[in-house]
Amino acid sequence: MGLLSNRIGKESLKAGDHIYSWRAAWVYAHHGIYVGDDKVIHFTRGRDQEVGTGTVIDFLLVSSGPNRSSTPCLVCSSNEVTTATETGVTSSCLSCFLAGGALYRFEYAVNPALFLAKARGGTCTLAATDANEVVVRRANYLLSNGFRCYSLFKNNCEDFAIYCKTGLLVAEQVMAVGVYCVSRYAADIGNRRDVLKVEVEDLTAGLASGRIRAANVSQLVTPGQVQVPAVTTLVAA
Secondary structure (H helix, E strand, C coil): CCCCCCECCHHHCCCCCEEEEEECCCCEEEEEEEEECCEEEEECCCHHHCCCCCCCHHHHHHCCCCCCCCCCCCCCHHHHHHHHHHHCEEEEEHHHHHCCCCCEECECCCCHHHHHHCCCCCCECCCCCCCHHHHHHHHHHHHHHCCCCHHHHCCCHHHHHHHHHHCEEECHHHHHHCCCCCCHHHHCHHHCCCEEECCHHHHHHCCCCCCCCECCHHHCECCCCCCCCCCCCECCC
16 A cells, blocks of 8 residues: 555456545545456445435535446446445446546555554555455345445445445444544544444344444454454344
């Protein structure tokens, strides 16, 4: 990973990579999981799930997906429209995902010095990634089985991709209190105590209530142990 840029060429892609592309003159980035065969699985908001803020952020959030051309893509357009509208998880070809932008790879298990040296967030994390085959399985599972719990990822495609890569979620009880006025370093998922390792099958099983909580608080992952496969049990809240 370079200090100034995570940009890569398409020839460097591997199935299981967390990739992103900047939108709107570097105002925000759209994130997804490359699963091979020129396909990217990513998270977008269904139009019936949009949450207004009354600011320009509304436009950016609703737009945080591939640009839809007036000429439908022959490779992925029909699948993208149906899946994204119904579940929030969609599959696109790499070209549609990039929407004319450059390709970047999100980096995992970076050292603290490099993390702090990066000019902006949303490009790397201290957390370790799971094996690529596990990452691809999670992404495909959520694509196939649906994912309607929009609030879980705060309508955030980056959170979705990080979950696919690590299986980690921030504990709901702590998020309810609010942890937003902290430094980027302290807030990174690889440096927090309030994260849970959640199996993707358990994640989708808990969607009916739209809530997730730990059955055992001892399953919270401590810093430096995010790679340990401690798995929480989902219970209705």
